[in-house]
Amino acid sequence: MEFESVDVGGLSSDLRGLRAEFDAATSASGRLGKEAKSAFANITREGDRASKMGQDLQRALGSAFDDLVVGGRSLQDVLKSLAVDLAKLAAQDIFGTGVGGGQSGSTGSVLGDLFGSVLTPNANGNVFAHGRIQAFAKGGVLSNPTLFPMQGGVGLAGEAGAEAILPLARGPDGKLGVASQRNAQAFNITFNVTATDAASFKRSESQIAAMLQRSVSRGTRNL
Structure with missing residues (x-):
């Protein structure tokens, strides 16, 4: 085997x-x-x-x-x-x-x-x-x-x-606020009022204030 x-x-x-x-x-x-x-x-x-x-x-x-x-x-x-x-x-x-x-x-x-x-x-x-x-x-x-x-x-x-x-900037007091446009052109607003007496002049005050406010608002929008 x-x-x-x-x-x-x-x-x-x-x-x-x-x-x-x-x-x-x-x-x-x-x-x-x-x-x-x-x-x-x-x-x-x-x-x-x-x-x-x-x-x-x-x-x-x-x-x-x-x-x-x-x-x-x-x-x-x-x-x-x-x-x-x-x-x-x-x-x-x-x-x-x-x-x-x-x-x-x-x-x-x-x-x-x-x-x-x-x-x-x-x-x-x-x-x-x-x-x-x-x-x-x-x-x-x-x-x-x-x-x-x-x-x-x-x-x-x-x-x-x-x-x-709106950009922010610090003012002279150190507070932070919205910066205003520098060297912005100054403008004068003149109102000629004609009044016959003191009472009519007194009534014109509110109209003058409203006109002044509108003028300031328009000027602010254009800054």
């Missing part, structure tokens, strides 16, 4: 190699499972964000339609109110206060595609215009709803109409 010799050492080496390949396949499978789970979680998150954005947009449009048809408000007022609501939605997404905060800011893009110039994060009168940053160190006017960052969130200006930005 003949017996074939068995290379036990070679067989052991083959088993170790097979075990190493099995471990590598198991590790790769685990990584693939984690990546698939993470991708699914991201898809779910984006789906939730899109769903909430759609619901918020539907509520804003529905409210605007009710104000127009049922409430009898003018179309201009309704569009202004709608612009404010949409600006808030865009701000929540852009500054990360909405669902899935701090993501891509897709709400502003979607609203801009839907409504064009009615509302975009960089609408005319915003701190951004035509791709450039506008400086307001010397003051200016915001004519449209405008978003601006502030501590703890985002602010909205110009939502109820034009708003002015």
Whole structure:
């Protein structure tokens, strides 16, 4: 009877190699499972964000339609109110206060595609215009709803109409206040009053005061 010799050492080496390949396949499978789970979680998150954005947009449009048809408000007022609501939605997404905060800011893009110039994060009168940053160190006017960052969130200006930005400066007393125009041209106001007696002159005082107030108001607006 003949017996074939068995290379036990070679067989052991083959088993170790097979075990190493099995471990590598198991590790790769685990990584693939984690990546698939993470991708699914991201898809779910984006789906939730899109769903909430759609619901918020539907509520804003529905409210605007009710104000127009049922409430009898003018179309201009309704569009202004709608612009404010949409600006808030865009701000929540852009500054990360909405669902899935701090993501891509897709709400502003979607609203801009839907409504064009009615509302975009960089609408005319915003701190951004035509791709450039506008400086307001010397003051200016915001004519449209405008978003601006502030501590703890985002602010909205110009939502109820034009708003002015006025520079501040410290006066001689050290107090901080609205800076007046330097080297402004001085002007004199002269009133010629013709009165026949003291009583008629007394009656003219209120008229003179009103005229003076109107003149000062006009001059202040032109500063």
